[in-house]
Amino acid sequence: MSAVVASDFPYESFHVDEYYLSLAKEGDQRATEWLLDRYRPRVETWARRYFFRGAEAEDVIQEGMIGLYKAIRDFRRDRSVHFRAFADLCIHRQIESAVKTFRRKKHGPLNSATSIYTTIGERGESMLLDMLVDQRCPNPEREALARLFEDELNALVQSLSDLEREVLGYYVLAWPYAEIAKALGRSTKCVDNAIQRVMKKVRRIGA
Missing domain, CATH: 1.10.10.10 (Winged helix-like DNA-binding domain superfamily/Winged helix DNA-binding domain)
Incomplete structure (x- = not known):
């Protein structure tokens, strides 16, 4: 299947996420792929906030993409929440879950994971702060x-x-x-x- 680009769809607007989400909810795989591609850089940003000793960076990104897919699947427009904030939450929770599983399967501190989520991130802003700013x-x-x-x-x-x-x-x-x-x-x-x-x-x- 060829890459999905915005021009494949009728319009780009402030409500572009909601438009593609509505298509994805109806089973449009291309719309789902578009959203996954659109938000992958955000997943990669989240992945950089985690360091696994003994795990590949791509493994962390893959977990984040699973969280993003769940966000697309589970997002409900009847809640007064922007999709971006909901996606952040799902991505973070999925990676955190992987961290806990990784700790259990491996042995001790040498195979632990450190979350930069608790150190406010690369530019002095954490997920928590991002969401606070989003909520007006x-x-x-x-x-x-x-x-x-x-x-x-x-x-x-x-x-x-x-x-x-x-x-x-x-x-x-x-x-x-x-x-x-x-x-x-x-x-x-x-x-x-x-x-x-x-x-x-x-x-x-x-x-």
Whole structure:
């Protein structure tokens, strides 16, 4: 099959992702391939934020592409979330899952993986910060997070538990508590408690 290019489709516009997503949902393989090709550089950026001792860079990229494919498959337009932010979340979660599997299968620290996700990334911006910037809906908690400087945000992310980090990832995407709970297989009370713990850490860091 020949490469898919934008000119193969009727138009490019602000809503181009939604257009191709709608085609992909209808089973248009070329639209799916177009989206995979369009977002591959973003996957590669994510892959560079991870270092595997004993794994090839292409392996990390492949995991990221799996996450991107899942984002295309699972994206729902009825949520007030941009596809780019949702794709970031799916790519990150897929690579994180691969990291955990890799740790279990290999032995100990020599075959561990380090995520640059916790060090704010190459240009001083992390996924968390990107999503905060993308979310323009007024919310005191999100505004408090957005006001943190890079070093403070780094300290916050490093202080979070796995659950707190997962909950926060959905929270900054403006998912309702019930939806977060469903996605993580937790109770809404558990989600609320996790958010409260995060915000307590935000207040402590920002004090």
